[in-house]
Amino acid sequence: MEFEFTAVRPQESPNDVDEVRKLLAASQLEFDSPVQVLVLCRVRGRMVACAGLDHNVIKCVAVAQDFRGESLSLRLGSEIVALAAQRREFHLFLYSPPHNRELFRGWGFYPLVEVPDLVILMENSPIAIQRYCDSLRLRRKPGDRIGCCVLNANPFTLGHRYLVERAASECDWLHVFVVKEDASTFSYDDRFALVAAGVKNISNLTLHQGSDYIISRATFPGYFLKDKLVIDHSWAGIDLLLFREHIAPSLGITDRYVGTEPLDTVTSNYNVDMRYWLHDATSCAPAVTVVELPRASIDGIPISASTVRRLLAEGDFIAIQKLVPTSTLKFLQIKDAATPLAAGGANRT
Amino acid sequence: MKITKEAIAGTLESSDLLVKVAPNQKGTLEVVIRSEVIKQFGKQIRRVIDDTLRKLEVSEGSVVVEDKGALDYAIRARVQAAVLRGAGSEELDWRQL
Numbered sequence: 207m208e209f210e211f212t213a214v215r216p217q218e219s220p221n222d223v224d225e226v227r228k229l230l231a232a233s234q235l236e237f238d239s240p241v242q243v244l245v246l247c248r249v250r251g252r253m254v255a256c257a258g259l260d261h262n263v264i265k266c267v268a269v270a271q272d273f274r275g276e277s278l279s280l281r282l283g284s285e286i287v288a289l290a291a292q293r294r295e296f297h298l299f300l301y302s303p304p305h306n307r308e309l310f311r312g313w314g315f316y317p318l319v320e321v322p323d324l325v326i327l328m329e330n331s332p333i334a335i336q337r338y339c340d341s342l343r344l345r346r347k348p349g350d351r352i353g354c355c356v357l358n359a360n361p362f363t364l365g366h367r368y369l370v371e372r373a374a375s376e377c378d379w380l381h382v383f384v385v386k387e388d389a390s391t392f393s394y395d396d397r398f399a400l401v402a403a404g405v406k407n408i409s410n411l412t413l414h415q416g417s418d419y420i421i422s423r424a425t426f427p428g429y430f431l432k433d434k435l436v437i438d439h440s441w442a443g444i445d446l447l448l449f450r451e452h453i454a455p456s457l458g459i460t461d462r463y464v465g466t467e468p469l470d471t472v473t474s475n476y477n478v479d480m481r482y483w484l485h486d487a488t489s490c491a492p493a494v495t496v497v498e499l500p501r502a503s504i505d506g507i508p509i510s511a512s513t514v515r516r517l518l519a520e521g522d523f524i525a526i527q528k529l530v531p532t533s534t535l536k537f538l539q540i541k542d543a544a545t546p547l548a549a550g551g552a553n554r555t
Numbered sequence: 556m557k558i559t560k561e562a563i564a565g566t567l568e569s570s571d572l573l574v575k576v577a578p579n580q581k582g583t584l585e586v587v588i589r590s591e592v593i594k595q596f597g598k599q600i601r602r603v604i605d606d607t608l609r610k611l612e613v614s615e616g617s618v619v620v621e622d623k624g625a626l627d628y629a630i631r632a633r634v635q636a637a638v639l640r641g642a643g644s645e646e647l648d649w650r651q652l
Binding site for chain 2: 277280281283284287288291294296312313314330331332333
């Protein structure tokens with residue numbers, strides 16, 4: 207049987223995308239955008255298998271019913287892994303219904319975390335998560351109460367400062383992670399540097415680089431979809447269970463700190479989900495207490511990074527000055543002088 | 556030879572193998588082998604892979620192998636290809652291999 211494989215970009219091939227949708231629908235799956243590139247397999251013109259790639263995440267995988275049980279799935283897997291490699295993506299993730307776990311084991315993917323009966327996140331390495339947790343374990347600190355917060359800090363504000371300061375004062379040690387994904391107004395390097403400057407004088411704190419395992423495109427795709435305000439409740443479970451089952455035990459984290467979110471729907475829902483997945487849900491790992499601190503306000507208005515970005519677009523540095531530490535202010539002024547930023551109001555904080 | 560960038564070689568199909576190489580921050584050589592026939596042929600597969608890496612003088616890097624029951628010469632060829640890609644090296648003393 208002659209299998210013909212092609213790679214297409216969805217936006218350039220609407221007809222192919224329609225066929226992909228039908229193929230996915232036959233497996234009770236939906237087209238899950240964004241997809242940067244699709245691998246399609248045809249037999250005598252008929253589409254019989256497809257797989258999509260968004261950066262380092264494989265999605266939209268389906269094989270026509272009458273072509274299953276052949277070797278087609280493994281060829282499809284090889285094609286998509288090779289295509290990812292051409293695009294310099296080597297550490298790959300994929301989501302699958304749990305019953306397809308064995309199929310993707312054949313692709314060299316290993317389960318990371320599962321929302322029971324619903325979805326499983328897998329990665330293409332049998333060792334990567336252990337290696338990552340080993341590196342975290344080296345930075346473990348003693349204490350009864352070990353806190354953690356994860357910041358996107360886009361950019362770092364006095365609100366973040368307040369959260370970190372309060373959390374550090376309540377805990378024996380605080381671990382701070384900066385979201386690594388470069389999908390925000392400010393680059394990861396800039397955001398990391400601003401957090402580092404902003405927390406410098408807090409002595410019981412470790413600042414960690416972000417990773418693919420903590421609020422990344424792989425673990426939490428919805429976080430970076432700027433238009434989609436409602437994230438499927440269950441999918442947030444993936445990121446949070448990964449935190450609870452791998453990251454928290456490695457560092458001995460007992461408490462996760464978040465600010466209340468009066469302004470941002472995605473993050474607000476995420477905080478509700480956080481309580482459920484880190485604490486209430488059944489899991490092989492011990493529960494992590496979620497501590498939600500009221501967001502710091504200036505003149506009765508909650509401080510948020512999105513407000514800072516809006517003010518920056520308006521060039522209102524007098525208002526910004528009240529919301530950010532000096533280090534962030536200086537950075538914004540230099541940045542503003544160099545290139546006028548088109549600050550996206552819908553970006554996550 | 557040192558693995559300086561990520562690279563792959565091979566496929567996931569039956570009788571083949573996929574070899575993934577990457578730099579290793581620890582500065583050591585780490586080899587992880589997963590095979591569908593590890594119980595029958597695990598020792599032999601490891602011997603072929605270690606031997607190939609030694610002949611290529613790979614001293615540093617991470618090598619992950621997903622084997623689908625490949626024969627020795629396929630294993631050797633895939634490991635060589637992945638290492639050469641990952642080391643960004645064009646030059647090779649083929650007589651050594």
